[in-house]
Amino acid sequence: MALGSFELPNSTGTHSCPSGTVVVPPLAGGCAMGADEYLKRATAAAAVFSQFTQEQTDRVVRAVYEAAFNKRVGLARLACEETGLGKWQDKVIKNVVASQFVYDDIKNLKTVGIVSDDPVAGIVEIAQPMGPILGIIPVTNPTSTVIFKILIALKTRNPIILSPSPRARRCSSEAARICYEAALAAEAPEHCVQWLTEASLEATQALMSHKSLALILATGGAGLVRSAYSSGTPAIGVGSGNVPVFIEKSADVAFAVEQIMLSKLFDNGTICASEQAVVVERDIAEATAAEFRKQKAYFLSAAEVAAVERIAFDPRRRVMAPDVVGQPATKIAQIAGLDVPADVDLLVAPLKGVGEQWPLSSEILAPILAWYAADDFRAAVNRCIDLNFHGGVGHTVSIFSNDEDRIREFAGLMNAGRIVVNTPSSQGAVGGIYNRLHPSLTLGCGTGGHNITTDNITARHLLNVQRIARRRENQRLGRFDAHLFLDESRDAAAVAAAYHKNS
Amino acid sequence: MTPACEPQEPLIIGFKGSMSSDRCDQVGPDIRARLAEPREPVVFDLNDVDFVGSSFLGLCIYAHRQAGDHGFRLINVCPMVKRVFKIAGLDRILAIE
Numbered sequence: 165m166a167l168g169s170f171e172l173p174n175s176t177g178t179h180s181c182p183s184g185t186v187v188v189p190p191l192a193g194g195c196a197m198g199a200d201e202y203l204k205r206a207t208a209a210a211a212v213f214s215q216f217t218q219e220q221t222d223r224v225v226r227a228v229y230e231a232a233f234n235k236r237v238g239l240a241r242l243a244c245e246e247t248g249l250g251k252w253q254d255k256v257i258k259n260v261v262a263s264q265f266v267y268d269d270i271k272n273l274k275t276v277g278i279v280s281d282d283p284v285a286g287i288v289e290i291a292q293p294m295g296p297i298l299g300i301i302p303v304t305n306p307t308s309t310v311i312f313k314i315l316i317a318l319k320t321r322n323p324i325i326l327s328p329s330p331r332a333r334r335c336s337s338e339a340a341r342i343c344y345e346a347a348l349a350a351e352a353p354e355h356c357v358q359w360l361t362e363a364s365l366e367a368t369q370a371l372m373s374h375k376s377l378a379l380i381l382a383t384g385g386a387g388l389v390r391s392a393y394s395s396g397t398p399a400i401g402v403g404s405g406n407v408p409v410f411i412e413k414s415a416d417v418a419f420a421v422e423q424i425m426l427s428k429l430f431d432n433g434t435i436c437a438s439e440q441a442v443v444v445e446r447d448i449a450e451a452t453a454a455e456f457r458k459q460k461a462y463f464l465s466a467a468e469v470a471a472v473e474r475i476a477f478d479p480r481r482r483v484m485a486p487d488v489v490g491q492p493a494t495k496i497a498q499i500a501g502l503d504v505p506a507d508v509d510l511l512v513a514p515l516k517g518v519g520e521q522w523p524l525s526s527e528i529l530a531p532i533l534a535w536y537a538a539d540d541f542r543a544a545v546n547r548c549i550d551l552n553f554h555g556g557v558g559h560t561v562s563i564f565s566n567d568e569d570r571i572r573e574f575a576g577l578m579n580a581g582r583i584v585v586n587t588p589s590s591q592g593a594v595g596g597i598y599n600r601l602h603p604s605l606t607l608g609c610g611t612g613g614h615n616i617t618t619d620n621i622t623a624r625h626l627l628n629v630q631r632i633a634r635r636r637e638n639q640r641l642g643r644f645d646a647h648l649f650l651d652e653s654r655d656a657a658a659v660a661a662a663y664h665k666n667s
Numbered sequence: 668m669t670p671a672c673e674p675q676e677p678l679i680i681g682f683k684g685s686m687s688s689d690r691c692d693q694v695g696p697d698i699r700a701r702l703a704e705p706r707e708p709v710v711f712d713l714n715d716v717d718f719v720g721s722s723f724l725g726l727c728i729y730a731h732r733q734a735g736d737h738g739f740r741l742i743n744v745c746p747m748v749k750r751v752f753k754i755a756g757l758d759r760i761l762a763i764e
Contacts, residue, residue: 542745542746545746546746548748549746549749549750549753553758573746577746577747578749579750579754
């Protein structure tokens with residue numbers, strides 16, 4: 165079957181690399197290759213890769229970027245068709261970010277051998293690969309995340325095994341195949357990219373806890389990320405988002421609304437950094453609502469909010485209902501039994517509070533936006549704190565404002581790795597388009613989101629950096645009478661004075 | 668005696684400035700004494716408070732426990748202080764407005 169501009173693997177799930185070698189073996193009787201086999205191959209690839217020079221590595225990365233970029237449209241269409249989520253045109257943009265923007269960001273990064281040399285400090289840093297990496301691929305951004313993770317893994321000479329969401333297996337496998345074949349053509353080690361053709365939770369967990377695995381790049385739902393952390397293997401995970409956008413009264417309202425629409429409607433809201441709730445100061449609430457209506461947003465009545473709550477949120481699991489994820493506003497309205505104009509792009513839900521009592525105050529990756537009017541700046545920021553702490557700690561918040569003091573005050577009060585300013589948050593948080601954040605499809609959420617970093621994850625996170633520390637004696641210590649350390653009658657100030665005395 | 672079905676007038680206690688541990692040591696005993704016998708809903712008004720120390724958090728928990736079914740809430744909380752209650756996880760047990 166032809167989809168887009170390329171052929172899918174045949175129905176047995178087998179396919180060949182250009183040399184004729186089977187890349188991922190056929191699944192005999194539904195039995196996927198075991199974790200041992202994947203890791204044996206990956207470990208061999210890691211060993212070979214460790215000998216690569218920077219030039220060889222960069223040649224591989226460039227080849228993969230070009231191949232992925234050249235298939236950006238076909239992969240986007242395939243992802244859309246298979247998952248039923250989002251818009252293919254927006255998935256093309258995601259593929260462009262994952263290939264071109266990520267490549268531009270990492271292409272000049274030194275990732276092999278000596279990466280810095282400070283003769284004064286006597287510190288030389290040497291970049292070493294980590295070893296086999298397991299990449300978890302989410303259903304919401306499958307092909308782009310595959311491309312992104314392969315690029316940053318290969319740039320750091322790490323083989324990668326990809327475990328796609330079962331709902332995005334075909335498109336993820338195809339993206340991986342394209343990248344792998346390009347890497348092989350550029351003389352990358354065999355098996356430097358592998359992927360699970362029959363991904364299951366059990367298979368993924370077996371890989372996660374395998375002793376030969378070096379790192380897990382866990383982009384996915386909370387359950388998978390928790391499994392990754394529990395596996396005993398080092399993991400870089402992500403947290404869930406619940407992004408408030410604050411339209412402060414100094415903002416250009418029309419611009420703010422336009423940007424929020426651009427962001428929230430992108431791929432039908434499937435990006436975890438997309439705005440989930442808009443908070444406006446009362447002074448500008450009416451004008452802001454009018455602007456939203458002008459830009460094809462539909463304000464739900466209280467009864468309509470209740471109807472959307474019933475179909476958009478799963479109260480048992482306390483998460484968004486999968487049926488609405490990545491669907492257009494009119495389809496969601498239809499599922500909810502609402503009669504809305506055919507040209508409506510966004511459903512806006514005025515809410516009185518934040519929390520489980522108000523299901524639409526939670527993260528819903530669809531064109532549904534909660535709406536709050538606050539009496540003043542202080543009340544608005546308090547509302548944003550509530551939203552931020554209601555399932556989105558450490559992720560992203562957004563503000564539209566032309567008051568620098570207000571922006572800084574707001575930023576200091578939020579718990580977010582990214583505070584995007586006058587920017588569509590979906591595209592802003594991902595980086596590289598509206599700001600100089602590192603382009604990434606894996607957004608760290610810090611310890612608040614149970615992650616190790618708030619960074620946008622990129623190649624530099626996939627290196628073990630060794631440091632040669634040459635002898636540079638502390639001359640002040642050499643002149644200091646070390647016996648003073650042994651005399652407890654000397655307090656910190658007395659010892660510091662002696663230590664720093666010039667004589 | 669006020670019938671149980673009628674809402675009772677709350678006891679509103681206002682605070683100002685920095686509610687550091689020293690400050691709590693000064694005002695805490697009187698407040699604790701006043702709350703020893705719960706008689707009405709208790710409200711802490713933090714309109715002019717820009718810092719809260721751990722002793723003040725303890726005082727809030729004490730007030731919450733003492734008020735019991737009468738109810739305890741914090742009002743006029745500035746964002747900086749609200750964030751403290753969020754980080755401490757106290758927003759899950761205390762009513763903060």
